[in-house]
Amino acid sequence: MRRRFISIGFLILLVVCWELLSAGIGKPYILPSPSAVLGSLWENRREIFFTHLPATFTVVAAGGILAVLLGALFAVAMDWSPWLMQALYPILTVTQTIPVMCLAPVLVLWFGYTVRMRVIVVILVNFFTVTVDLSDGFRATREDRAELLCTFGADRLQEFWLLRMPTALPNLFTALKISVPWSVIGAAVAEWLGAPAGLGMYSRSCMMNLDAAGLLAPLMVLTALALFMNGILGLIEMRLMRWKGNL
Amino acid sequence: MLTLENIRFCYKNSAAPIFDGLSLRAEKGSFVSIIGASGSGKTTLFRLLNGLEQPEEGRILIDGEPLSAHRQYASYMPQQDLLFPWLTVEKNVMLPMTVQKKPKEEAAAKARELLRQVGLEGWENRWPRELSGGMRQRVSFARTLCAGGDILLLDEPFSALDSITRIQLQEWLMDQWKQLNKTILFITHDVEEAIFLSQKILVLTGHPVTGLMEFTVPMPKERNREMLLLPETARLKEDLIALLRREAKAEGTEGAERIHDADEAGIDR
Numbered sequence: 001m002r003r004r005f006i007s008i009g010f011l012i013l014l015v016v017c018w019e020l021l022s023a024g025i026g027k028p029y030i031l032p033s034p035s036a037v038l039g040s041l042w043e044n045r046r047e048i049f050f051t052h053l054p055a056t057f058t059v060v061a062a063g064g065i066l067a068v069l070l071g072a073l074f075a076v077a078m079d080w081s082p083w084l085m086q087a088l089y090p091i092l093t094v095t096q097t098i099p100v101m102c103l104a105p106v107l108v109l110w111f112g113y114t115v116r117m118r119v120i121v122v123i124l125v126n127f128f129t130v131t132v133d134l135s136d137g138f139r140a141t142r143e144d145r146a147e148l149l150c151t152f153g154a155d156r157l158q159e160f161w162l163l164r165m166p167t168a169l170p171n172l173f174t175a176l177k178i179s180v181p182w183s184v185i186g187a188a189v190a191e192w193l194g195a196p197a198g199l200g201m202y203s204r205s206c207m208m209n210l211d212a213a214g215l216l217a218p219l220m221v222l223t224a225l226a227l228f229m230n231g232i233l234g235l236i237e238m239r240l241m242r243w244k245g246n247l
Numbered sequence: 248m249l250t251l252e253n254i255r256f257c258y259k260n261s262a263a264p265i266f267d268g269l270s271l272r273a274e275k276g277s278f279v280s281i282i283g284a285s286g287s288g289k290t291t292l293f294r295l296l297n298g299l300e301q302p303e304e305g306r307i308l309i310d311g312e313p314l315s316a317h318r319q320y321a322s323y324m325p326q327q328d329l330l331f332p333w334l335t336v337e338k339n340v341m342l343p344m345t346v347q348k349k350p351k352e353e354a355a356a357k358a359r360e361l362l363r364q365v366g367l368e369g370w371e372n373r374w375p376r377e378l379s380g381g382m383r384q385r386v387s388f389a390r391t392l393c394a395g396g397d398i399l400l401l402d403e404p405f406s407a408l409d410s411i412t413r414i415q416l417q418e419w420l421m422d423q424w425k426q427l428n429k430t431i432l433f434i435t436h437d438v439e440e441a442i443f444l445s446q447k448i449l450v451l452t453g454h455p456v457t458g459l460m461e462f463t464v465p466m467p468k469e470r471n472r473e474m475l476l477l478p479e480t481a482r483l484k485e486d487l488i489a490l491l492r493r494e495a496k497a498e499g500t501e502g503a504e505r506i507h508d509a510d511e512a513g514i515d516r
Contacts, residue, residue, distance in 0.1 A: 152319075244332075
């Protein structure tokens, strides 16, 4: 609790410093004050919250969920087949180093400025993390536990649900928590390239108008969105992993 | 009765066999300890008995019938408790029944009964991390009983415990055996533990193991720790220690190579 007070206190201090610095510089198109950003958010609340936020959220949710499903599918397949694991795992670890975001313009060429393009960007940004993290989780399964289950007469499916999946669960949550902010970033970047609606697109149009406060306002919403989703994930994690004690 | 006839077994990737012509008999309801130097094949013997490995030659019979005719005839308790940390104590105990797809209610009732039997009533909904080492071993024992086998294969279950807990659990296991009417095969490194618990001690000797040296413990079923000081018991202890020492010495010359082979094959023997 005390630690939380310290971090909140420090955050307030930073915001106050920002406000003072902005007033000192006196050029709101270079550094808008936090109050100006909040003001802009309030002024354009209808547009931001009812047009752009739902558009971005759709892309984040669809892309995020598909990335997790696809990533999990690959991880399970690799866990099931040692051959697939040997063939794919080294490639996947290497592909993690590719800055997927830079591929976004290519996707625009292929799919145009569509929702599909933006969802694919989000999938590509997260897919490898989920696969590699979950796959590492499966590989952490203790062989002696697997053999014990075998002596009880367990088949492969039972071994998967009773042992391998619970072993990999902490890794899955790590992957999900990394995926949430990256989904938001992926969606925003894809919208920056061009979209009919979305917080990234709104932010870009504000930049064109040299409206720095308007540019930062949707970023605040994006941050809040990522924090909110990670908060929910944290609650689910706490519920599912009570056995670990203090998380 | 459990019978092994002329078993020959060799791990893949290892040139030398572990067993060659090994035979063994354990009477129904008896308590048999198996001792031997490190790497002599004690754990391998259990792996054969619980079906994790198959012999190249020879037969394993239960009451005269081949092993394949019996389902869940043996229940295995590993050296480490291997409790699943994400399952409550009760769910850990009922795990074998969960695997066997028994009705949930029946499995839970059985698990509660077994936990009462091992003195852990009231701990059903706790997590394994909340238990001490001795309690975890008792949960592991309850889980072994839940598997329902008539033969219990206990692989050094107390080796990781401190000496006081170990003595307490030895006495506790003794009581359990008297009540359960099960055959227990008990692997241990500890000669005194083997003498205190069992009626018969089998020593694995030679490389490969071709036969077992059999010793009958000169103590009645109803026994206590003071009996370990009796002259005949003390003599048995000295004989066994001398035998294991000789084995370890022989192991020293040729064993390193074999253990290296087994390590290469990734096997804990």
